Amino acid sequence: MQKYFISKDKLNQCIIDTDDAFHISTVMRSKIGDEILVSDEERCVLAKITSIAKDKVTFEIIEELKANNELPVKVTIFQGYPKGDKLEEIIKHSTELGAFAFVPTIMKRSLFKLDPKKKESKLERFRKIAKEASEQSFRLIIPKVIDILNLKEIDFKEYDKLILCYEESSKTGDLVNFKGIVKSLKKDDRVAVLIGPEGGIDEAELKYLESIGFIACGLGPRILRTETAASYVLSSISYEMELK
C-alpha cells in the first residue's frame, strides 16, 4: 500500500491536492475504493479513495493507525558533503533506517563548493528524497533536511550524545566506543552522528570536534566508505534498541 504525507489541514478535510494527487491518479492508476495510508506526521490513517482527479483526490478515513515505527532516539546525520550524488543515496538509505534529521556538512576535505544560488534548489531536492523514502518505508514522520552548513557554524549543544565516525579508529582497532555509547542511549535522546567526506576528517577538525565533546568511534574492523557509515550506525541502533 502507498503512503502519502499531507498537511494537518488537508488531513482534516480528507483532501490530497499536491503533486501526490498526480501520483495517485496517473502514476499509481488508483481507482475509487482503493486504500491508501495518509499521514500528517502526527496521525496516520488508513483511508479509502472516494474521488480521483489529476489535481485532487478525496478520501474517507477507515481507521486511525496507532503504530509508531520511529527509532526510539532522534538521530541527526551530519554528513560531510561527499562527491556526486552520494548524498541523495545516503538520505534515501538513512531515511529507511530511521534517521530523524540531516545536515549536509561542508568540511575541509569536502570537494564540494556551495554555490549560494543553488543552495535552495539542492535543499528542495534532498527534502523531496526524504519525503519519498519516508512514504516508501512507512515512516510516521519525514526527516528534516535542516540546512547545508559549514562545520564551524553548527551548534551541537542541543544534542545528548556526539558520535564521530572516524576511520582511523577502525584501523587502530577501537571496537569499544561506539557500542558503549549505543548501550547508554535512553528513549528520546538526541544523537548527533558526524561522518567525514571521502577524504576523511582533517587533524584540526578532529581536535575541534573532540574538544566540544565528540567521541571518535570505529565502526568495526573494516574501512567503510563515507556512504556506508550512516547505514552501519542506524542499523546498529535499531538492532540494539528495537529488536528483542
Added chain:
Amino acid sequence: MQKYFISKDKLNQCIIDTDDAFHISTVMRSKIGDEILVSDEERCVLAKITSIAKDKVTFEIIEELKANNELPVKVTIFQGYPKGDKLEEIIKHSTELGAFAFVPTIMKRSLFKLDPKKKESKLERFRKIAKEASEQSFRLIIPKVIDILNLKEIDFKEYDKLILCYEESSKTGDLVNFKGIVKSLKKDDRVAVLIGPEGGIDEAELKYLESIGFIACGLGPRILRTETAASYVLSSISYEMELK
C-alpha cells in the same frame, strides 16, 4: 594506502603484472619507494615498490601483517535479483560490511530475465566490483560471487543458519527472530541470508523456504528496500559480534 590482491605465486615472486600494475603506475601515479598492501587472501604484507612499468610492478616485503578483519561468521547473501544496477551497489556495500559470498538469486518476482549468453560477463562484472570493494575496505579476502541461480536450484544444506528477510514480518511486528539468531551465532558459522527482489517473496516461495528451515525475520519496524536489507543484516552482525 592502496591494497592489491594478487595470486600466491606472484606474492612469493614479489611481482604485480595484472591490471593492477596499470592502476599503480598510471591511475595512482605511484613512485619507487611508495608503500602498498599486497595480499593473496591468506597473507597480507606491507610492501615497498622497487620498480614500476605499466605492465609490471615489483616490490619488496617490509612486514607481514597479522590483522584479520574478517567477520567471525561466513555470511552468504542470496539476493533476489533486483532491477537495474542495484545488485552492483549491494555487492559494493555488503563487501565493505564483511559478506563472505554472494549468489544473485532469480525469484518469482524478479523482473530480470537471464540471457545465458550474458551470464559470464555479468558474473565477471560482479566479481570485479567485489575485488575493488575488498581492496578499498582492506578486507583479507575477496567475497566470492558464486553463480547466478534460480532459487530452486540452490542447495542450502551446507549452511548452519538460514535467515529469510521478510518484509511482512516487519509489518506485523516480528522483532524477535533476527536478534535471536544473531545472538546464537558461533565463530565460523555459515549463514545464508535470503532477501527478496523489489516485489518481495511470493507465497509459494515463502512456504518452500520455511519448509527447508529458513526463519522469516523482520528487520526492525520500518520497511526496507531490497537494497538496504543486506546492509542492515551485516551491520547488526558486526555490531553484535565484533564490537565490545
